[in-house]
Amino acid sequence: MKIQFDETCGQFHLWNDKISYIMRIMENGQLEHLYFGKKVSPDRDYSYLSERGHRDMQACPIPENPKFSPEHIRQEYPCYGHGDMRMPAFEIERENGSKIVDFVYVSHCIYPGKKAIDPLPAIYCETQEEALTLEIRLRDEQIKTDLVLFYTIFASVPAISRHAEFVCQTEEKLSLETAMSFGIDLPDMNYEMVDLAGTWNRERHVRRHALEFGIQSVYSLRGSLSSHQFNPFLALARPGVDENAGEVIGMSLLYSGDFLARTEVDNYGVTRVTMGIHPQQFSWPLSMGEKFVTPEAVIVYSDQGLGEMSRIYHQLYRNRLARGVWRDRPRPILINNWEATYFNFDEEKLLSIAKKASEIGIELFVLDDGWFGHRNDSRSSLGDWYVNEKKLPGGIKGLAQKINDLGMSFGIWIEPEMISEDSDLYRAHPDWVLGDSRRTLSKARNQYVLDFSRPEVVDAVYRQLADTFQGVPIAYIKWDHNRSMSEVYSAGGGREYQGTVRHRFILGMYSLYARLRAEFPEILFESCASGGARFDPGMLYYAPQTWCSDDTDAIERIRIQYGTSMVYPLSSIGSHVSAVPNEQLKRVTPLRTRAAVAYFGTFGYELDLTKLSREELEEMKQEIAFMKQYRSLIQPGKLFRLISPFENDGNLASWEVVSQDGQKALVAYFRILQRPESPYTRLRLEGLEEDAVYVCREVKNCCCIEPDAEEWYRSGRELANIGLIMSDVSAGCAGVAADVQGDFLARMFLLEKTES
Numbered sequence: 001m002k003i004q005f006d007e008t009c010g011q012f013h014l015w016n017d018k019i020s021y022i023m024r025i026m027e028n029g030q031l032e033h034l035y036f037g038k039k040v041s042p043d044r045d046y047s048y049l050s051e052r053g054h055r056d057m058q059a060c061p062i063p064e065n066p067k068f069s070p071e072h073i074r075q076e077y078p079c080y081g082h083g084d085m086r087m088p089a090f091e092i093e094r095e096n097g098s099k100i101v102d103f104v105y106v107s108h109c110i111y112p113g114k115k116a117i118d119p120l121p122a123i124y125c126e127t128q129e130e131a132l133t134l135e136i137r138l139r140d141e142q143i144k145t146d147l148v149l150f151y152t153i154f155a156s157v158p159a160i161s162r163h164a165e166f167v168c169q170t171e172e173k174l175s176l177e178t179a180m181s182f183g184i185d186l187p188d189m190n191y192e193m194v195d196l197a198g199t200w201n202r203e204r205h206v207r208r209h210a211l212e213f214g215i216q217s218v219y220s221l222r223g224s225l226s227s228h229q230f231n232p233f234l235a236l237a238r239p240g241v242d243e244n245a246g247e248v249i250g251m252s253l254l255y256s257g258d259f260l261a262r263t264e265v266d267n268y269g270v271t272r273v274t275m276g277i278h279p280q281q282f283s284w285p286l287s288m289g290e291k292f293v294t295p296e297a298v299i300v301y302s303d304q305g306l307g308e309m310s311r312i313y314h315q316l317y318r319n320r321l322a323r324g325v326w327r328d329r330p331r332p333i334l335i336n337n338w339e340a341t342y343f344n345f346d347e348e349k350l351l352s353i354a355k356k357a358s359e360i361g362i363e364l365f366v367l368d369d370g371w372f373g374h375r376n377d378s379r380s381s382l383g384d385w386y387v388n389e390k391k392l393p394g395g396i397k398g399l400a401q402k403i404n405d406l407g408m409s410f411g412i413w414i415e416p417e418m419i420s421e422d423s424d425l426y427r428a429h430p431d432w433v434l435g436d437s438r439r440t441l442s443k444a445r446n447q448y449v450l451d452f453s454r455p456e457v458v459d460a461v462y463r464q465l466a467d468t469f470q471g472v473p474i475a476y477i478k479w480d481h482n483r484s485m486s487e488v489y490s491a492g493g494g495r496e497y498q499g500t501v502r503h504r505f506i507l508g509m510y511s512l513y514a515r516l517r518a519e520f521p522e523i524l525f526e527s528c529a530s531g532g533a534r535f536d537p538g539m540l541y542y543a544p545q546t547w548c549s550d551d552t553d554a555i556e557r558i559r560i561q562y563g564t565s566m567v568y569p570l571s572s573i574g575s576h577v578s579a580v581p582n583e584q585l586k587r588v589t590p591l592r593t594r595a596a597v598a599y600f601g602t603f604g605y606e607l608d609l610t611k612l613s614r615e616e617l618e619e620m621k622q623e624i625a626f627m628k629q630y631r632s633l634i635q636p637g638k639l640f641r642l643i644s645p646f647e648n649d650g651n652l653a654s655w656e657v658v659s660q661d662g663q664k665a666l667v668a669y670f671r672i673l674q675r676p677e678s679p680y681t682r683l684r685l686e687g688l689e690e691d692a693v694y695v696c697r698e699v700k701n702c703c704c705i706e707p708d709a710e711e712w713y714r715s716g717r718e719l720a721n722i723g724l725i726m727s728d729v730s731a732g733c734a735g736v737a738a739d740v741q742g743d744f745l746a747r748m749f750l751l752e753k754t755e756s
């Protein structure tokens with residue numbers, strides 16, 4: 001790994017074993033992008049990649065050189081006002097309204113490691129040897145403002161992280177109107193854009209479509225949410241790229257609010273990608289001495305398809321984004337009371353569920369919504385974070401102790417960024433609601449958003465929560481957020497303040513997380529936003545796991561979790577077994593299928609255990625024992641997606657997790673409907689050692705390995721090239737066991753490396 005600056009040609013070359021990133025200082029002092037991709041030789045001058053030509057009548061070259069037309073040059077961090085007619089990465093408005101800027105190279109520095117990006121989430125290093133950072137300082141002398149571009153290259157992964165900083169040193173009042181985290185101009189458009197899209201209950205489905213001339217983008221304008229609709233991620237994959245082969249560039253933004261991820265293909269086929277805070281509704285005044293820092297983005301290069309891209313993100317986000325005592329610990333198997341009781345519970349009801357939970361080996365009891373103020377439905381009490389003693393006479397402490405006495409730890413739900421009209425907080429501070437009180441304000445789920453752009457509001461919520469939780473044995477917090485921002489106006493400031501509110505809100509929310517994490521370092525946080533509306537890397541910095549979706553139907557979850565795994569590690573995917581008929585879709589699926597899907601995440605249950613039969617509880621007991629044995633394989637394991645539920649007719653799906661030490665692998669195979677006269681099928685495995693021999697066993701009912709289970713010995717080479725036989729009786733195979741037939745089927749296999 002090295003960052004090299006060649007003074008003679010003004011070229012920066014960042015490389016590690018796998019990738020190179022190259023740019024240069026142009027004749028006009030601005031930066032030109034030259035190359036990003038597989039590693040190329042160091043110590044070479046790549047300025048021949050600057051293409052200059054007299055391109056068209058309407059080009060606007062600099063006066064000194066008719067061939068220097070910025071719109072025909074691949075820019076590094078494109079600006080407005082220099083003949084580049086494409087979308088800029090940043091815009092600054094001067095007092096007189098001019099947006100013309102001219103930032104030119106001043107200096108750079110290179111250092112080992114990586115700095116924190118205060119006050120935003122960021123990838124970190126544990127040792128200085130893990131990464132190298134380059135800071136390039138550019139200055140616009142007229143507006144006396146510096147632009148600093150940050151690049152970090154990592155020693156062990158083909159990834160670069162980027163962000164930008166604006167430092168104002170003028171008395172003139174400036175306004176930052178756009179401040180994207182990065183821009184990159186790629187030399188051609190021969191890509192397909194892969195993104196994750198959906199809605200509530202149907203988050204992060206994988207979409208793929210060819211790049212076209214013009215603009216394609218994904219975004220959020222929901223203020224406080226990265227959203228159910230799109231994820232702050234996109235990848236550009238060469239046509240034909242699959243899970244295992246081909247070139248992909250992944251781009252992921254560490255931010256939880258409004259974002260824009262945009263591709264723009266010009267008429268010469270150059271592809272510009274910019275990603276960052278959405279410029280719509282954003283406007284940030286900059287005064288003398290002030291600085292604005294953009295969120296960080298992580299750009300990954302893979303020449304082994306989408307699967308390798310995902311594993312690189314998993315490694316970085318699991319080990320160098322998630323933090324704290326829970327980062328490396330196996331996640332506790334939990335029971336959550338939401339789908340069991342909704343708001344309708346008392347201590348006796350909760351304890352009856354908890355007792356059953358402890359009998360079958362569950363480790364953590366989570367009390368969801370409805371424990372505070374006088375909340376018995378969604379119409380009241382958000383903002384009043386003190387216990388409802390009618391429901392819990394011994395307070396949270398009393399309940400938590402009883403749960404502890406049953407041998408389980410205790411967790412609780414909060415929604416700190418919200419306020420109900422019927423709450424003491426609202427009666428005391430109606431102006432703390434985000435919105436213009438002179439206009440109609442929409443209520444979503446009967447609630448308003450608190451104005452977290454104001455530090456005094458965040459402080460007040462912090463004090464309430466810290467007081468309520470102090471001295472209570474709380475091991476886990478589920479932090480929810482159940483509405484989008486709509487009529488955004490803050491009473492905290494005047495006209496200039498309004499364009500800052502949405503970003504300040506996110507900073508306020510991050511700061512509350514930071515304070516609560518510091519005060520309660522042992523608590524495991526799980527973020528949530530009506531299911532998965534905030535499944536983004538920004539949140540993973542504060543909460544190492546995220547409730548993936550309110551849709552707990554196992555069949556829908558196959559798609560949702562498959563899509564989520566495109567970027568996010570299994571250790572971050574909140575996944576529960578729920579009751580049948582399923583609450584969202586009324587679908588009835590076998591318990592083993594529900595468990596087999598939920599294992600590939602943090603794993604837990606969300607149903608009324610007191611209503612289950614002895615047989616069901618016995619099966620769950622086995623599932624829990626199974627997960628306790630294999631979660632340290634699954635959660636930090638290497639994920640290989642084998643069959644996509646988004647391809648063909650979506651009837652099959654499969655994935656495989658290989659343990660970090662390569663000794664074991666678990667394979668899951670899902671068949672939605674059993675079809676008549678099916679083809680013979682084989683499942684080709686990935687990530688195994690070709691010359692090793694594996695003993696393969698089917699996981700009976702997806703919950704146990706029976707001592708006398710049938711064993712097959714197969715070499716890694718056979719498993720990769722021939723595969724495991726998955727044909728069923730409808731494919732004409734006689735003797736297929738009855739328990740691997742029928743609809744909504746899950747099968748699992750355990751593979752262990754052996755000497756024989």
Ligand code: GLA
Nearest residue numbers: 338368369528529530531550
């Ligand atoms: C959201 C969450 C659910 C549950 C409810 C409680 O919808 O996603 O899991 O916590 O809120 O109101």
